[in-house]
Amino acid sequence: MAETPATGSALALEPGPARVLVVEDEPKLAALLADYLRAAGHEPECVADGQQALQAWTERRHDLVLLDVMLPGLDGLALCRQLRTMTAVPIVMLTARADESDRLAGLELGADDYIPKTPFSPREVMARVKAVLRRTRAAAMPALPLPAPLQIDNQGWRARWHGRELDLTPNELRLLRTLAGQPGRVFQRAQLLEGLQGDARAVTERAVDSHVKNLRRKLELAGAGSERIRSVYGVGYCYQD
Numbered sequence: 683m684a685e686t687p688a689t690g691s692a693l694a695l696e697p698g699p700a701r702v703l704v705v706e707d708e709p710k711l712a713a714l715l716a717d718y719l720r721a722a723g724h725e726p727e728c729v730a731d732g733q734q735a736l737q738a739w740t741e742r743r744h745d746l747v748l749l750d751v752m753l754p755g756l757d758g759l760a761l762c763r764q765l766r767t768m769t770a771v772p773i774v775m776l777t778a779r780a781d782e783s784d785r786l787a788g789l790e791l792g793a794d795d796y797i798p799k800t801p802f803s804p805r806e807v808m809a810r811v812k813a814v815l816r817r818t819r820a821a822a823m824p825a826l827p828l829p830a831p832l833q834i835d836n837q838g839w840r841a842r843w844h845g846r847e848l849d850l851t852p853n854e855l856r857l858l859r860t861l862a863g864q865p866g867r868v869f870q871r872a873q874l875l876e877g878l879q880g881d882a883r884a885v886t887e888r889a890v891d892s893h894v895k896n897l898r899r900k901l902e903l904a905g906a907g908s909e910r911i912r913s914v915y916g917v918g919y920c921y922q923d
């Protein structure tokens with residue numbers, strides 16, 4: 683079985699080291715991936731199931747998640763879905779099943795790449811990790827430095843406050859983009875709701891309140907103060923510069 687050589691332009695910038703959460707229940711495979719990641723300059727952390735993965739990610743906010751689909755308990759697809767309600771962290775999925783429907787399911791759930799494990803090539807995994815990091819990190823860099831403390835990168839699904847990354851969920855980012863896009867304008871909950879995506883539970887006006895609450899907390903944690911998104915009683919919300 684031939685190893686796929688690492689691909690990529692020699693001119694492309696190295697994406698740099700990353701903290702990688704490896705979610706794989708087969709110890710030998712996890713150890714092998716960790717060795718390759720370390721050799722590539724990354725810092726791996728291995729966990730063996732979905733619950734450990736959620737806990738590890740919540741505590742340490744890794745730069746990338748390498749996720750096996752076949753896991754005991756919460757499987758990789760379900761875990762991917764859960765992670766995506768919390769974060770836009772790059773996710774690379776691995777699967778023993780070379781099934782196209784799995785691949786599509788993974789990508790639809792928000793995985794950034796999807797790699798079959800048969801034939802297993804750690805070098806290919808490293809090449810994909812590198813490509814995903816390069817892509818997401820390049821997208822995270824704003825095209826132009828803006829004078830405003832808030833920077834939103836629409837392609838990379840990232841936002842920063844004075845250069846400090848706000849770790850937003852896709853819906854929080856959508857809300858922030860809408861509100862901050864027109865500072866001072868009061869948006870009704872129904873208008874904000876239109877911009878959100880999600881399953882049936884997410885599409886109520888109450889969900890807007892809960893996303894705003896989380897968004898405020900994250901802005902405050904990043905030093906933006908607690909009054910950045912103002913409630914307008916009986917109407918909705920407004921972003922203040």
Ligand code: CA
Nearest residue numbers: 707750752753
């Ligand atoms: Ca597995």
